[in-house]
Amino acid sequence: MRQVLIIICALIPLSILAQEIDPALQREARKYVREGNELYNQQKFSDAEVAYKKALVNDPAYEIANYNLGNALSQQNRDEEAIAQYEITAKLTExxxxxxxxxxxxxxxxxxxxxxxxxxxxxxxxxxxxxxxxxxxxxxxxxxxxxxxxxxxxxxxxxxxxxxxxxxxxxxxxxxxxDKNDDQQDKKDDQQKGDDEKDDKNDQQKDPKDQKDYKGNDQNKKPQPGKLSPQQIQQLLEAMNNEEKKTQEKMNARKEKGKKIKQEKDW
The missing domain is CATH 1.25.40.10 (Tetratricopeptide repeat domain)
Structure with missing residues (x-):
């Protein structure tokens, strides 16, 4: 209800405010202003606000009531409403x-x-x-x-x-x-990796002769056939002679075993 009274005051045309007010209403308005001032001095700003609004109901053009109402609203940090009341006062007063x-x-x-x-x-x-x-x-x-x-x-x-x-x-x-430099470096690294893999593959596909030459340098290589030492040749000949001697003995043994016995006649 208090807010409504403020809006009503703000919207009243100046031509109406300039009209003559009944002296009895003016006295009533002054009474409420004095009451409001006492409450204001006691820092009862909301109660003072009510008293000033009652004064304005009786006399909307009462500039002191409008001005003091602005002060009471300002003390309550209701700045926009306070400014509106000060502006009404500035327009009304001569x-x-x-x-x-x-x-x-x-x-x-x-x-x-x-x-x-x-x-x-x-x-x-x-x-x-x-x-x-x-x-x-x-x-x-x-x-x-x-x-x-x-x-x-x-x-x-x-x-x-x-x-x-x-x-x-x-x-x-x-x-x-x-990011662009990183991408270029990645591409460069990928290209280098590809080149390295290609070089490795080429190394693996070298001439077999080169690989054989490498093996020929192995210190642990085995003797090759056809390249026996004299000692190995002598051992091989003795083994062959022994094998031949054994073979001859086996053949002679077979001949003895196969000989028939002649039997005497009983007559």
Whole structure:
């Protein structure tokens, strides 16, 4: 319900607000404003808000009620609603001091939210209505300095981001070149491996004569047939003589065994 009252106040046309208000309603509105001020000073901001809204129900054009409602909302960190109430006050009032204070508070609310450009605009509007307000002038200079620092930090961040993006692109390009070099090296290694395998195969297919020559250098080679030593020839001849002698003896033995016995006749 509180929110609805704020919206109603914000949407009331200025022509209606300018209409004459019943004096009885104005007195009732002033009563609620005094009640709201007491609650505000006790830091009961939500209760003060209710009292100021009751005052505005009786007198929507009551600039003090609108201004103080903005303060109560600001104390509750409801900044957007507070700004709306200050803007209503600035539009309703003909008093330049009140208008200046409303814009000053709008500037402070934007400043706290680090919205420095809107804060600067509000402080300038405040000074147009009260050029002698040193506090507003100081806040304006501070907001301009903060905006400059904010923009500088943003530029530095953008430059850093651009540098990081550039470094990332350069790294990607370097990685691509490294991959390309690795592929070329792999191909070169594969080619070298193929050449080595080809050389090994050629070595295996050399002239058999070359291989025989290599074997001929073996220190553990066996004697070749037809190249017997004199001692081996002598042993072979003796073995042949012994074999022949044995053969002759076997033949003689067979002859003795096969001889018939002559028998005498009985007559």
């Amino acid at each position: 008093d330049k001091m009140t208008k200046s204070e409303a814009y000053h508070n709008i500037g402070n609310t934007h400043f706290d939210a680090k919205k420095y450009q809107p804060a600067i605009d509000a402080y300038k509007n405040s000074l147009r209505n009260n050029p002698k307000d040193d506090e507003t002038r100081y806040n304006l200079a501070l907001a301009q300095k903060m905006l400059e620092d904010q923009q500088q930090n943003q530029d530095n961040k953008d430059n850093k981001d651009n540098k990081d993006n550039k470094d990332d692109k350069n790294q990607d390009k370097k990685d691509q070149n490294d």
